[in-house]
Amino acid sequence: MENVGSTESPLLGNHKKSKVISWGKAVFSLLALLTITGLAFGSRKTSWFVTTEQRFNGKAQFDNPEIVESDRGVVAADDGRCSNVGVFMLRQGGHAVDAAVATALCVGVVNPMASGIGGGAFMVVRSASTSEALAFDMRETAPSSASENMYKNDPGAKNLGPLSMGVPGELAGLHEAWKKYGRLSWRILFQPSIQLAKNGFEVLPYLGNDILKHEEKIKADPGLREVFAPNGRLLQTGDICYNVKLADSLQAIAEHGPQAFYNGMVGEKLVRDVREAGGILTMEDLRNYKVKVTDALAVDVMGFELLGMPPPSSGTLGIAMILNILNKYGSANAIKGSLGLHRLIEAMKHMFAIRMNLGDPAFVNVTKYMSDMTSPSFAEEIWHKIYDNTTFPPEYYLSRWSQLQDHGTSHFCIVDAERNAVSVTTTVNYPFGGGVLSPSTGIVLNDEMDDFSTPTEVSPDNLPPAPANFIQPGKRPLSSMTPLVILKDDQLAGVIGGSGGMKIIPAVVQVFLNHFVQGMDPLTAVQSPRVYHELIPNVVSYENVTVIDGEHIELSQEKMAFLEEKGHQLKRIGIGAICQLIVQTFENPVDLGRKTRKNHIGNANIGTLIAVSDPRKDGRPAGI
C-alpha cells in the first residue's frame, strides 16, 4: 500500500477532508486511462470497455467476457465501463470503498434509468483487517411535508411526477463510507464519471432498450427529452449520450463535497426545479437527510455467515428465512433438481407472506418479525407446512398484507487486494424514476415514495396495504434490495446482490444456492435459468429468453413439467432479475498454471477472486 498522506492540496478545493495517494501520479494515470479510452479527446465512439479490458484484464483465464479472475482485486458491475472505473481506483491504491464510490457514480451516469445521485442505495462493507461489517443505509426518506394520505386523490402521483420523489440519500451515504474507509481523494473518484457525462458515452443495448420502452415517459418531460431525445430524436443503442448539466453537478460535488448537494448550489437548483415541476422537496429536507450506519445484519445459515442490510431492507431477512427453511431438508441433494425447485418456490411463498410486516425500524417495532425470519425454529414450523406433492392457493401462506412491487436498480460487488469487500445496490426505483430530470442539474429524480404502502391503495392481490410501511415524514420505505457479503469460517467467501425489485430476493437466493451449496462454478451459477414468485398472483414465472450476447436462457422442460404436476401455474417471462457475484476460492481450480499461494494480509487469507457480471444485462466485470 502506498502512503496515505493528509496534505492539504489546492486541487481539492475547499473540501476539507483530504486523503491523497500521490495525487500527481493519480492524475497522470487518470489522464492515461482517459486517453486510452478515447475519452480525453472526446472520441465519439467510446471503445472504452474493449480497450481497457484488453489492458486490465489481460490476465483473464477465460474466453467469456462475463467472468474475470484476479489475485489482486475485482469489480463486478452491470456495465463494463464502470467495472473498469472501479478497478482503476483499486490500481491507484484505493480501498474497495473508493472503488465503490467511483463505480456508483459511473453507473449513475451510464445507467441513468436505474440509479444515480437523485436516488438511494444500500452498501455493506466488510473490512478485512478488523473483520468489522457495516451497513450504510442511504435510502431515500419521505420529505417533511409528506403524509400518509398524500396520494389519496391522485394515486398515479405515487410513482410518476415530482411528488413521487423521496429525499435522495446516495451521495451522503457514499461520502460517509468514504470518510471511514477511503484512501484516495474524494475529487478523483468523480473524474471518470464527469468525463463520461461531459464528453458523452455510448448508449449500450440495455439503456437503448429502456429508452425505447419508456419513450412516452421521456418525451413527456423536458429534462429527460433534452438528454435522451435531443433534437426530438430518441437516442438508440450505439448513439452517444451527453448529460452536461450532470457533469457540472458532479464537478461541483467533487470540489466542494456533498454539501454542494445537501446544502449548496446543486441542491438549491435541484429544489427549484422540483418545486417548479410541482414537488414538495425543500432545502430543509436535503439538510436534514441522515445516512444510517449500523452493524451489518449477520445471519448464520448452512455453514455460512451472511452480512447484509437490516430493515427497511427485507433482503437479508428474506434470504435468511428461505435458507433456514431449506436447511431443514438436511442435505444439498434434497434441494436439488425439480423437487428442490418446488421446495424453494414454497419457501419463497412463505417468505413473501411474512416480509410485508417489516418497515423502517426507526418508526415501527419489527423485532418480532426480525427474530422470526432468522429463527431456525420458526423455519421448522414453516417447513412442516411445505408438501412435496402440491402447492397451495395464496390464503394458505397466511399473508396479511399486499406485496410491495419495487423496481429498477443496479448492483455491483467489489473486493480489493486486502480482501475488503463491498456490496452495493443502488436505485431510482422505476426506470427513469419518476419521469422527471431536473433540467438545471441533469439529475433524474427517484420515485421511491412508491415503495411505501398507502391506506387507500387498491392492490391486484386484494389484500390490505401494510401499515408498517405507511408514509411518515423522514421515514424510509421497505425495500427488496439485498446486497450481501458472505463468509465461511470467518474468511471472505463471496459478495453477491442483484437488481430487479421484487425479483431480487428469489434471484440472489438461487445464485447463492447454485454456487455455495450445489457447487456450480460462478458463471454457471449466475447464468442458470431462474424462477420467480410473488405469492399473488399464484404463478411461477420462469425465464425463457435470448440475452443481448445471443445466449439462450431457458428453464428445462423437465422442471416445468414437474412443477405443473405439483399444481403450479407457469408463466413465461424474459429477463428476470440481474445478479453480480464475486467468489474467493482458496483452491485455485481454474488456474492450473500458477503456483499455489498461501498469502496472508492482516487476518485475511488471500485466495483467488472470480467475478461474474450477469449476461442478462450484458455487464462486464474487471480485475487488476
Ligand SMILES: *[C@@H]1O[C@H](CO)[C@@H](O)[C@H](O)[C@H]1NC(C)=O
Ligand atoms: C418491540 O416488540 C418486542 C416484542 O415483539 C418487545 O419485546 C419490545 O419491548 C418492543 N420494543 C419497543 C421499543 O417497544
Ligand SMILES: *[C@@H]1O[C@H](CO)[C@@H](O)[C@H](O)[C@H]1NC(C)=O
Ligand atoms: C399430499 O400428501 C399428503 C400426505 O403427505 C396428503 O394428505 C395429501 O392428500 C396429498 N395431496 C395431494 C394433492 O396429493
Ligand SMILES: *[C@@H]1O[C@H](CO)[C@@H](O)[C@H](O)[C@H]1NC(C)=O
Ligand atoms: C421458449 O422460447 C422459444 C422461442 O425463443 C419458444 O420456441 C419455446 O416454445 C419457449 N418455450 C417455453 C417453454 O416457453
